[in-house]
Amino acid sequence: MTTPAQTDYFGLTIPLMHLMGVIPESIGPGHARTRLPWREDLTNSRGDVHGGTLMSVLDFTLSAAARGNDLQTGMATIDMTTSFISPGNSDLTIEARCLRMGASIAFCEGEIRNVKGELVAKASGSFKIFKRRPGGD
Template identity: 60%
Template structure:
């Protein structure tokens, strides 16, 4: 069961940076999260591929969303570490799929992958997050 989040938010959160990147929230429920990104010229590196920093940001957010999916507005996540392995250049729209492998009272372990429009594996990531009591800034007007 997915929470009925306000459409202009990222699973209930106001995150201007993700709005700037153009991230589309798709699913945050059942220890899973899915986001999408449409390719844009301003996200490309000098070779015409989606910049690695944009990929890292997408993975960091989507993995953390999987970690807080049991209580999206009740808990927060702070990245402890993240490891990303890139296999192919990203040159099409992307889907990011993540799952929470284990969450304790203080640490969550998550993994995920970036797929292109043909389902080709672009990158994989694993991360650990500090589980926090939710403290979110007020939504900008």
Template identity: 55%
Template sequence: MNEIKPAAPGTPEKPYFGIDIPLMRHLGLQPEHMEEGMCRTRLPANPSLVNSRGDVHGGTLMAVLDFTLSGAARSYSPLDVGVITIDMSTHFLAAARGELTFESRCIRRGAKIAFCEGEARDAAGTVVCVARAAFKLVQLAGGN
């Protein structure tokens, strides 16, 4: 498998596995690992991303899951393929607090659509949120 880490092809201008996502920069998301069919990211604890109870806001969890699942969908050719979210379902299992790790897998990929699933875990390893999504695969200009 071809492993792609943030340092290559990521750059300071395109840190998210070769692309720039201003929202993920704003949230402070850190790309950790991508290989064929898999993507992992990390969200450091940030008091500006919580709800009124002090838990990580569900919208933040959904946005990061959307990006991380989409990473698994485009992991086969991350600089040549973009994705468009078609559908995503999310289930919140426990309060999310502190630093979180997101991991996703592409469970089926066709010529035009990829299906992915993933989860968010807290520092203790507790799964706090799970999601499944379908993505339309889009060939980027200049891609193979």
């Protein structure tokens, strides 16, 4: 399993993840883990991490799990279903795994947990697989 530098989003530059403060922790075949430190500017009116933020970090981490087999592969989200279980009111850990990798579509699932290990949200998604062009595009 590879542990990337904090500014490297598993070989990609992703300004939105940088803006949100996502920390990529590990990636390997069919698996990825990221962390999202709680910040007030990521919260809703109740002080919990906003659902849109949770969906964004799940989307990134699920697609990273699919890329874990080949970091030169690109992913585009086809669909993603998210269930919110409890408020995200602490630092959060996002774990994702690739359930199946076909020739053109990957199927992934993942969870967000708080610092107590309690489930905050879970998601499943499908991703179109494509070869990235030289130059990282």
